[in-house]
Structures are given as C-alpha cells and as structure tokens.
Amino acid sequence: MSQANDTYPPVPMQEGTRQEPRLLAAGPDAGWAQHLDTFGTWEPHTAGPGLLEELAAAGLTGRGGAAFETWRKATAAAGSGRKGMFPGRPVVVANGAEGEQLSFKDRTLLAHAPHLVLDGLMALAEALGGASTYVYAPAAGLPRVQQAISERPRGKRIRLVQSPETFISGESSAVVNMIAHGSAVPTDQRRRLSESGLNGRPTLVVNVETLAQVALIARYGAPWFRHAGTPTDPGTRLVSVSGPAPARDVVLEVPGGAQLSAVLEEAGMDPAALSAVLVGGYHGRWVRPAGHALSPVGPPARTARPGAGVIHALDLQACGIQATARMVSYLADQSARQCGPCMFGLPAMASVLNRIAGGETNHRLASELDRLGKLVTGRGACRHPEGTTGLVSSALEVFAPDFRAHLSGYCTGPGGAAA
Template identity: 35%
Template sequence: MMRTKVPPVACVGEPRLTAGFAEFGRLDLLAHEEVHGPIGPMEPGNLLRLAEAIQLKGKGGAGFPLHRKLKAVLESCERQNLSAVVVVNASEGEPASWKDKVLLTRAPHLILDGAALAAYALDAEEIVIGLADDVVGRDSLTEALQERRMPVPTSIVTVPHRFISGEGGALVNGINGLPHIPPGTKKRSSDSGVGGLPTLLSNAETYAQLAVAARLGPYEYAALGTDEEPGTLLLTVTGAAKRPAVVECAAGTPLREILDLCEVPDSPGILMGGYHGKWITQDAANRAEVSRKGLTKVGGTLGAGIIVPIGDDTCPLGEAAQVVRYLAGESAGQCGPCRMGLPDLARSLDLAVSGSAPVEVVRAAAGNVKGRGACSHPDGTARFALSAMEVFAEDLRLHTTGEGCGKRTRGVMGLPGAPDADPQKLTLDWSRCDGHGLCAHVVPDFIRLDSNGYPAFPPTPVPTWLKEGAMKAVKVCPELALRLAKAE
C-alpha cells in the first residue's frame, strides 16, 4: 500500500528550508514570518539577477536553470503581448519522493512566497499549484492560502498520482482540462502553456529556494554549498534505511554522512535520483559528495534528490525488474517507445533475471527506446535498467548461469502495491499446447511465440499491470494448456 504519512525530517548543518520545524512543526503565517522574516516584491531584472547569481536550478530532476526559464517567459510575454501564468509543480508523482510533500505540509508559505515573487516579477495573471490526488499537503496548503493575500488569484489543481503526471507537459495538459499525459510533441511552456499563455513552470522546492535566496541575498545564500552549486537541497532517503527521512543538507556534503544519519547499512547498490536515476556501488557512495557534479563523478545522478539503498536481504535485480515493470505500466502509452519499447524492456529484464536471456537482450531493448520518446520517460527507464546491469553485474552472472543469487525480492523500492500480495506465474501444459498462438495475441507484452510458433514467456511472476491480460490469455486457450499458478 502506498504510504500517505510524511516521513521524519532531519538536517545536516544549518537549516534553511527546514528552519523552525523543530520549534513549530508546521509553520503557520505568524511562525513563518518569525523564522524567516519579511519579504517584499522584486522587479523582473532583480529577480533574474538573483536566480542567476545563486545558479538556482530546478529541483524536480531536470535541473534546468531557473533564470533562463524566467527570461524565456518574459521575452515570450513581450513578443506575444500576453500575460504570464506561474505554475508550481507539487504533484511529486514518484512514490519514492517525499521532499515536496514535506514542504507542503510543514513550510507551505515558503512555496507561496517563491510563487508570489515570480508572479509579481512576471506581472502574471494567475498562479496554479498542481497537487497529486493522494491529497497529502492539500489541507496545509489551503490553510496557508487562507492566511495570506497572494498578488494574483491562486488555485489548486489536482492531478492523478501517477509517475507520468509529474512531467511538466502532462501537468500543463491537466490544468488545461486535457488528459494528464505529456503532449505528443515537445513544446516549451514558456511560449504556450496554461490557457495558451507563456507559463513559468517549476517544482515546489525550487520556488521555496527562491524565497530563501530573496531574503538572504546571493552572497549569504552562497555561504553554504559549493561554488558551482550554492545553497542547500532536500533529499528523500528510503529503502533499507533504518531511519528513513527527508534530509536538508548543503550541496557538497559527503553522501556517507547522509547515509550514516539515516542508519543505512552497507548496501550492494544505492539508487541515486529516483526511478529515472542511476545505481551506484557502496564504494562510489563512500567517495561521493551530494551535488550534481559530485554524483556524476561517481556514476550517479542527483535527479530529484532521491536516495534508495537496498539491503543484502533482497535480490537487487528482482527489485530493479519490479521498478521497470512499474515504469512500463506508468507510461502515457502514446508513442512507440512507451507502448511497445518499455514492455519489451521489462520483459527482457525479467528474462535476464530468470536466467533465460543474456544481458545483451536488455541492452538491445534499452537501446531501442533511448532518445525516441515524446518525453523523457523512455530515456529515464532505460538509464535505470542499464545502470542496474552494471552495478549488479555479479548478481546478473549468477542469474544467467542458472544459479541465481538465492534471495527473495522483498519489494523495498517504495512501489505502490509492491510486493504483489498474490504473485502468480503462467504455466504451460506442453502435452496440450498445439501452438495456436492466441495467447501471444492477447498479451504480447508478456507472451511471445518462439521460432516454432509455441508460446514463450519468463518464469517470473506476471507483473500486476499485465495480470488482466494473462487471465484473458488463459481463457482463450482452446486447448486449456495455459494456466495461472501461485508463484513461490
């Protein structure tokens, strides 16, 4: 079951975004002003210079410089003689991420401060805040809006709690009353976003960081962090951590310090950046610094600030396969790489884990989707799968030789509904099967026909998102050769 309780919060060094949490818990407007002090509006040029001086990049994963977004929206408004819209992406669709929900539930006024700064500088006509339909943080945000006066009308829009709903284009589509999926073609929201107007779109932490920087100024803001990445950041640490938490730390903090704080045991692999991120080894984690540059140096990525270590008591490749199946099921399904490529990648990884296919099959399936999707979802999924093949190479060798690693897949990656409460696998009675091939037509994402025209599928449990198709395949088999059995 998906968690709806916000995890504890910790801080390494000086708190900024999390300032006042220990004293007040949730900061209402009075507590917020007592902790952070007053803030006034900023002219466009001043806000641009501030965002550029502190090198503020989007905290949602892509890391696009905020000052470039601001500049693009300003230029688009002037060129088209249109007003702007400010959008706060607080949907946080990835189940492993909790940092934006922490801000929503405990420091909502920081988010609203940042959005108000942007709206004033852009002379925007409205602010829209996108929240997931798990409603975590909605009451806190609604209360904060009632406590203050925003510079322009501000509304909350609810989006489905799906991985793909957090993609910027999908959020804009949802606000515009369209399906909550990325647009079929890539376009810039700074040119045409909500209601066709130039739109500034960034995530909740980014706006909160802007509010902190506006109070401190660029020099004091840069007193923490590194020269290239000033300030602090929020991290969500889950997985095998004995003390899972959302942690604020300065950029450049040793990753080892964060892992020790959350009591993370030595791990065969640590996922950095979330489900679109990359795995790193324990040795790499011991050398890494928490920053975009520091994590890239050891083969990882900061992404949306998600850290998911796994323990020695679970099968790492089985965990990775569960995530790829989930990501394949969470796609928009509107382009070939998502409709066919991601299920193929999930199936290939299942085959490799079961010892039925070499790693080259996974690499080929990943290569077929990279750079070809309507959004970054196929690329991120391929990156995740390929890094798992690299970091867990020894486990892969054991699986492909038929020995296996000897560990159960415990489902520690934070997936909704994982592990499957009722895992089932397909079985085939070869004495009955005549190779009609109907099953492969019903559920081609899991069953294929071999060179002799007979069904072939991995011996692993059927992914939850393909169970309905598997049951249909069992029903249409004219020889009653296909069955669903309980997976051990």
C-alpha cells in the same frame, strides 16, 4: 513502499550535521506567524525583474529532476511574454506532484513550509510582470496549501489544481495538460512551454522546493545561498531517503555536492551494509554507496545526479536485479501509452528483465536488454523512455556480477527464483 498520503515523515532533526536547516527552519506545521518569525517579514509582490538576476548569481537549479537553471527558464518565459502583438500573460505553476513512490520531500515541504513555497511562487510571478499562479499538488497536499493561502494577507488569486497519483503526472507538459484539459499525460512539444504553454501563454512549471529556494534567495541574496554547497552545486537540497529496516523514511536537507555516504549515515544507515543505492529515483541510477558526491554536475564516476532528490538504499541481501525488475515493470505500467516506443519498448524491457530475474539462463537476454534500452531513448513526447533506460543501464553496470550469476543459473540474494 509508498507513503500513506495523510502521514508525513517527521521534520528531520539536524543535530550533529553540517547543514543548518533552511527550508524547514520554521519547524513542523509552520503557520503564517511562525513563518514570519523565522524568515522575517517580506513582501513577495515587491519582487521585480532583479530577482532573475539574483537567481542567476545564486546558480539555483531546478529541484524537480532536470536540474535546469531556474533563471534561464524564467528568463525564457519572460522573453516570450514580451514578444508579439498580443503578448500573453505568463503563467507560473508550483509543481508539487510527486508520482515517484520513493519521493516524499515535496509533500513534506508543502505540509510544513507552505508559506515559503507560496512566497517563491508569488515572487517569481511578480518578477515575470504579474503572471497567473497555480499550485498543482496531490489531493492530500491541497488542504494545507488552501489553509496557508487563507492565512496570508495576499495570494487569494492563486489557483489550486489537484494532480493524480500517477508517475508521469509531474512531467511539465502533463502538468499544463492537466490544468488546461484535465488529463495529466504529456503532450507533444513542438514549442517549449516557456514559449507556448497553458492556453498558448509562456508557462513556467517549477518544482515546489525550487520555489522555496527562490523565496530564500529573494530574502537573503545569492551570496547567502552560495554559502552552502559547492561552487558547481551551490545551496542546499531536500532529499527523500529510504532504505532497509530499521532505517525510517526521512527527509533531509543536505548541502550541494554532499557525499552520498554521509547522507546515508545521517539517515541512520551504514553504507558498508548496503549493496547499492538508487539515486534520483526510478528515472535515476544505481550507484555503489561509497565514493559518490550528490551533484547534478561532475564526473559520472564520482558524482550521482540527485534528480528529484530520491535516495533509496538496498541492503546486501537484496537482489538488485529483482528490485530493478519490479521498478521497470512499474515504469512500463505507468507509460501513458501515447508513444509507440514507450508503449511497446518499456514492457519489452520489463519482460526481458523479469526473465533474467526469474532465472532464465539465456545469455542473449542481457544484450537484448541493452539493445531495447538504446532503441527507445530520445523517442517520446516526454523523457520516460530515457529515464527508464538510464535505470536499466546503471543496473547492468552496478549489478554486473549478479547478472552473470543469474544468467548462469543462480541468484546471489535470498528468495531468488534461481537460487
């Protein structure tokens, strides 16, 4: 299921789709020359506070999962940086940690378009009045970033920090904790990172794709950015699409508000041959393949929040309950075991789900699963509990007939223990 670290999915061919490639326009393994050829010369260190206004006009949201407006986050950090007698110099971290097993778009981007990410990082740092800069990425991604830095005339002061391969390593407080103390587990946040992050300095942890988008907006402006996508979900986003064989794992760049079925077709899958699609990854939700637009905003019945851009399809033969049970077991195992509700609640949820998946016909199990999910949400240093609950509740909804079948003693998929 997980990608080998040294192999990257090929840059997608965008022929026949509506979306011209933007982020990966410079082609595979783009070096400094190709980068300049494709995107034109531009000096990221000339960016000023006007960049934040441009980001606001563009309506760019974070591509790392939370879909928070980038300009708001940046403005908060800029504001905290000016406060107080001894204003702390802000910090910007390019977050390339992709603990999610089904996500590979960030490492693809870092491998093929590192210069766009570095442009965005330096521009945002400059817009915050000269912030310190870090790139945080898994071991496999760092050499390429280091090489890209050495190719550039500027950017020698960017520091690289290796992220561990854990699910939670990309959570923003875990990122700051790793840089500060070498431990990539989330910390209690009485104050927001934008107020007090790395060594008490205002800190912005920004997903690498978001930074690449920042670089494009800084170059071409907000109206150009909004040319793709919808008014409520402007621009494009990268998605990591995976599914049943023979479909290959592929990274696609799709416009905001794209139809899920169109994205699946573009990735070589037939939506009619799929039972359900996991959108947003292990902290996302299961939806039916038809009738959903990919957008962070919109009515829940017709929109699927892309989160960190993970799209994982399940074929008609696979058992959704068993697939979800495996994911929840993994998520329970990936708990940092710091917060009680997560440390005990997630294994309890995994245990109940595995009992249902294994064919136990106890009708109280489904309501117990629901109760545990409601119990753990909102109670942790990070959002691991509610992310897991969201996945489980969507499974209870989308796979409702399968749950009834399991609890009555049979599984609709092959290999079901209760078949």
